[in-house]
Amino acid sequence: MTEHGSGAARLVDTERAETYLRVLAEAELRGAVKQRPLRRPPWPWLERPQRRLRRVRPLRLLFRRVSRRARAVRIARLQAERPGFGRWLGPRRRHRQGGWFVSAHTLGGRHRSPNPTINAGITRLAAAAGTLVAAGALESAAADAIVDSYRLALVLRRRLDDWPFGAGWWGSPQRPTAGQPARPLTAISIGRHVPLALEERRAEVNLLSLVIDNDRAVLTLTAKPPPALDDDQPDDEPAEQPEDDDDDYEPTEFLFEATVTDDQGTDYDAAYYTNDADGDEDDDELWTSQLELTPAPATSARWLDLTLWPGTPPVRVPLDAPPAPPELTAEQLPADLRAEQCVSALAETMLKLRRLSPEAGPVAEFALPIVTGALTGAGVVAPDSPALRQLASLGRRLDFALPASLANLADTELPPAWRSVLDDADAADGPVGVIPAAAVLPDLDGTSWALAGLRSTAKSMQLRLFGWSLAGTDHRRQVDRSARLRETPGVWARDDTGRWHHAAGSESSQSDDQTDLTIELVPPLHPMATSVDLIVAGTSERVTVTLPLTWLTAGGPVPDAQVPGGEATP
Amino acid sequence: MTQWWEACAPVSAKVRCGSAKHQLRWQAGELIATDHEDAESELVLAALGGDEPECVRLVRAWGSHSDDLDVLALGPRSAKDKVPGPEEGTTMLSSGSGLIGLGSRRAASHPMIRPGGSGSSFAAVAYSSTLTVTSGLTVSHRRARGRHGDDPATQRRTELVDLMNLGPAFQLRLSATVAASWATRPAGQHRPTLTAAIAGRLAPAAAAWLKIDPDQVHVTSPEGDGWGELTMTGGDLSAALPVGWLAGVWAPGLAVVGGRLVVAVTGGSWPVLQVRSVSQPGREPEPGTVTRRRRGWTVAA
Numbered sequence: 012m013t014e015h016g017s018g019a020a021r022l023v024d025t026e027r028a029e030t031y032l033r034v035l036a037e038a039e040l041r042g043a044v045k046q047r048p049l050r051r052p053p054w055p056w057l058e059r060p061q062r063r064l065r066r067v068r069p070l071r072l073l074f075r076r077v078s079r080r081a082r083a084v085r086i087a088r089l090q091a092e093r094p095g096f097g098r099w100l101g102p103r104r105r106h107r108q109g110g111w112f113v114s115a116h117t118l119g120g121r122h123r124s125p126n127p128t129i130n131a132g133i134t135r136l137a138a139a140a141g142t143l144v145a146a147g148a149l150e151s152a153a154a155d156a157i158v159d160s161y162r163l164a165l166v167l168r169r170r171l172d173d174w175p176f177g178a179g180w181w182g183s184p185q186r187p188t189a190g191q192p193a194r195p196l197t198a199i200s201i202g203r204h205v206p207l208a209l210e211e212r213r214a215e216v217n218l219l220s221l222v223i224d225n226d227r228a229v230l231t232l233t234a235k236p237p238p239a240l241d242d243d244q245p246d247d248e249p250a251e252q253p254e255d256d257d258d259d260y261e262p263t264e265f266l267f268e269a270t271v272t273d274d275q276g277t278d279y280d281a282a283y284y285t286n287d288a289d290g291d292e293d294d295d296e297l298w299t300s301q302l303e304l305t306p307a308p309a310t311s312a313r314w315l316d317l318t319l320w321p322g323t324p325p326v327r328v329p330l331d332a333p334p335a336p337p338e339l340t341a342e343q344l345p346a347d348l349r350a351e352q353c354v355s356a357l358a359e360t361m362l363k364l365r366r367l368s369p370e371a372g373p374v375a376e377f378a379l380p381i382v383t384g385a386l387t388g389a390g391v392v393a394p395d396s397p398a399l400r401q402l403a404s405l406g407r408r409l410d411f412a413l414p415a416s417l418a419n420l421a422d423t424e425l426p427p428a429w430r431s432v433l434d435d436a437d438a439a440d441g442p443v444g445v446i447p448a449a450a451v452l453p454d455l456d457g458t459s460w461a462l463a464g465l466r467s468t469a470k471s472m473q474l475r476l477f478g479w480s481l482a483g484t485d486h487r488r489q490v491d492r493s494a495r496l497r498e499t500p501g502v503w504a505r506d507d508t509g510r511w512h513h514a515a516g517s518e519s520s521q522s523d524d525q526t527d528l529t530i531e532l533v534p535p536l537h538p539m540a541t542s543v544d545l546i547v548a549g550t551s552e553r554v555t556v557t558l559p560l561t562w563l564t565a566g567g568p569v570p571d572a573q574v575p576g577g578e579a580t581p
Numbered sequence: 582m583t584q585w586w587e588a589c590a591p592v593s594a595k596v597r598c599g600s601a602k603h604q605l606r607w608q609a610g611e612l613i614a615t616d617h618e619d620a621e622s623e624l625v626l627a628a629l630g631g632d633e634p635e636c637v638r639l640v641r642a643w644g645s646h647s648d649d650l651d652v653l654a655l656g657p658r659s660a661k662d663k664v665p666g667p668e669e670g671t672t673m674l675s676s677g678s679g680l681i682g683l684g685s686r687r688a689a690s691h692p693m694i695r696p697g698g699s700g701s702s703f704a705a706v707a708y709s710s711t712l713t714v715t716s717g718l719t720v721s722h723r724r725a726r727g728r729h730g731d732d733p734a735t736q737r738r739t740e741l742v743d744l745m746n747l748g749p750a751f752q753l754r755l756s757a758t759v760a761a762s763w764a765t766r767p768a769g770q771h772r773p774t775l776t777a778a779i780a781g782r783l784a785p786a787a788a789a790w791l792k793i794d795p796d797q798v799h800v801t802s803p804e805g806d807g808w809g810e811l812t813m814t815g816g817d818l819s820a821a822l823p824v825g826w827l828a829g830v831w832a833p834g835l836a837v838v839g840g841r842l843v844v845a846v847t848g849g850s851w852p853v854l855q856v857r858s859v860s861q862p863g864r865e866p867e868p869g870t871v872t873r874r875r876r877g878w879t880v881a882a
Contacts, residue, residue, distance in 0.1 A: 026770075026772060026773055029773035029774075030772070030773035030776050030777065032773075033773050033774060033776070033777030034776070034777050034780050034781075034800070036777065037658070037777050037780050037781035037784070038784075038795070038796055040658065040781065041658070041781075041784065041785065041795055041796075044658075044661070044662050044663075048665075160651065160654045160655065163655060164654065164655050167655055167664050167665070167742075167745065168662070168663065168664055168665070169665060
C-alpha cells in the first residue's frame, strides 16, 4: 500500500533490534525495582479459590452458554408471570477484557493489586517488542522470550504478583491450540430480506451471512424490531422502556423464538445476541445482531431452514451451493513495507483519536515515543526518514503533542490515503444500506478472519469480522495482544471513486479462541461508489477484498447502480 | 591475570538434606556438598533412578546452569537489586559466617513457581519446588508430587529458582560463573543478551561513579582483547567492556572502588587484589590495590 508511506525503511539488523529491546528491558527493570515490593498475602489460602476459578476456564464456553440459557428461561418466566414485562429483556453480549472472569481477579484481594508503574513498564516493553515484530526486525518468539523474561524478573523481585496464566509456560515451547478448527472456516452470503408479521406488528430482518467454524455457526443479520405494544400509549409515541434494568433493554425478543433445522433433521440451538440493544442512534435498526447456531452444521448438510417466528414460512439457506465469494488478493509485505505498516498503524491511531476527541489523546502520546523510539533505536527506520516526517506532519495537522524526536522533523507531503481521510473527514453523504458480504480471508498473524457483512450509513461504514486464532494458547495470545501494535488487524478501505477510509473504532467480543469484531470505517462510502477494496493487514501479510456494492433490498441483493446513493432496506 | 573467582570470598549455606542439615559451600568457582564425600557416586546413582539427595541435586543444578544466560537475565543487577531468596521468617547469615536457610512454608507460595498451563498440579509443584532448600525432598518424591516434574522447561526453571533461593551471595557467584563461561567463547547469536547483561549492571555502577542517570550509559560490544573502552559524549557514557568484567569485577562488588571504575582484576586473591581502574572516562586504566574491609572494598594505602 504505497499510498500509505514512503517505503523509506532500511534493511533490518536483527541483532541490533534484539539488543535494543533487551537494553530497554534493563532500563525498565531499573525503574521497577525502585517501586515497593508486593506484600505477601496475610491469608495465603485466599489464593486458592482464585486459582480454582482459573482452572475452570476451559469450561467457560459451556458456562457461558448455560448461563445464557438460564437467563433466557428466567426471562421467559418473568414474561409469563407479568404480561408486558420483559419485552426488552434478553441476553446481551458484554465486552470482555482479556477473556478473564472478573471475579477471578477480585478474589485476589487488594494486596495483590498491580502497581501502575510496573504495568506501564511492561506495556512499554511489550509495545516496543510488538513494534519490532511487526516491523520484521525481530522474531515473535524472541520478542516474547524477552518480555516473558522481564516479567519473570519482576516476579522474582516481588514487583509483579504473577501473570494471569502462571509462570510455567515461560521458556517452554508454544503448545498447540487445543481447539483448532477441525474444518476450515466457511462464509456464505445469504442476502435475504424477511418481513415478519408478529401478531399485529410488523418486523423486518435482513439475513446477511453465515460463518461456520468447527463448533458453531454464526448468522449475521440486521433487524428492524416491531413497534412496541402498549395499549395506554398512542401509536405515535414511543413506548416506555423498563427503568429497572435498562442495561438489558432489548427490543428484539421476537428473535429468541427463531428455530433452525437442516435437511438431515438436526435441530440447532439458536441463540440471539446483539450489541445494539437500544437501536441505532439514527433509526431503530439493529446492526450487530447474530444468531449463533450450535452445533455447527455438519459438512454433509445441504441446507438450513430458519424459522424466525412461529408460524412464518422458513427461510432456506443453501449450504452446498454458496454464492461466489468476492475477489481476494493476498500479498506478503516486504521488510520495508512492514516497518511502514507500523507507521501507518500509528497514523491510524492518531486519526482515530483525533476523531474521538478534538484534543490529542493519551494513547497516542503514549504510543508515539515508544513505537518511533523502537523503530529508530533498532535501526529499522532512520530518525529522519520520510515515513517519520510524514507522521510528524500528520501529527502537526491533527494538533498532536509530538515527542521531541518527531517535533524536530520537517514537514513533508502526506500519503494519499491520509490526505483523503483528512479531506473527507466531515463527509456525511454515504449511501444507507447493508451488503451481505461473505469471505474467508487468508490467515493473518495466525488468525483466520471471515468477513460477514458490511453496513453503510451516512457517516461511516461498518464491517463484521469473525476471527479464529490458530496461533498459541489463550495465555500466549494474551501476551501477543499486549505486545501487538494493535489488537485487531489494520483495516483500510478505498472505494472506486478514490475515497479512502480508515478504521476509526471497533467493538469486539472474545471467547477462548474466537473474536467477533465490528470495525467502523470513516469517512463514509462515496455516494457514487460501486465497489470498495477492503484492505486487511497483518504484520507480514495483507489481503485485499474487492467488494461490489450490491445492496440488499426487499427483493434481494441489487447492484448499487439501481439505488444510486439511495437507501436500501431496512 | 588471575582466575575470576580469586576475588570472591567462599560462602556456604545450610540446606535440609533428608532428615539432616547439610552444608553447601562455594569456593574457587565450584559448589561443593561438603557433607557428601562421594557426591559423584551419588550423582551416578541418581542418574540410574535412585534417590538424589538435595545437596547433590543442587550441585548438579549449579553445574547445569553454569552457562545459562537466563541467570544473567533474572539475577541481581546491583547490590540494591534484591532478588529475594527464602521468604521472611527465614534466618540468613552473611556469607562470611555461613548461610543458614530456614525457609518457611510460605515460601512455597512464591508466585513464580507456579507452573503454567493446566495449573492442575500447582500446589504440588509449588510445594516441591520452593522447599528444596528447606525440605530435602528427593527427586523421586518430587515426581510423585508434581506431574510437571518431567517437563524439562519446568525442571530447568525450578532448578534456577532453587539456586536463586540460596541467597544473594550465591546469586552473584552463579552470575559470575555464567559470565566467566561466556567470556572465553564467541558470543555469536547471544551477543545482545550479553550486551544487555553488561548494560544492566554497568549502568547503576557508572551512574554512581559519574553522578549521571543510568539511562545515560550506553553499552556496546568491545572490539579486540583489551580491557575495553569508556568515552564520554555529551553527558552520556559509552562503554565497551568484555563479558569477563562481570565475573571478575562486578560480581565481587568491585565495580566502583574509591571513586574509580575498576575495569580488571590483575592479581591477588580475596581479600587483597591488584586491579586496574580508571578515574574518568577516556583515561587509561591505572594499577592499584584494593582490600576487602567490613564495609566493603577500599583502596589500599
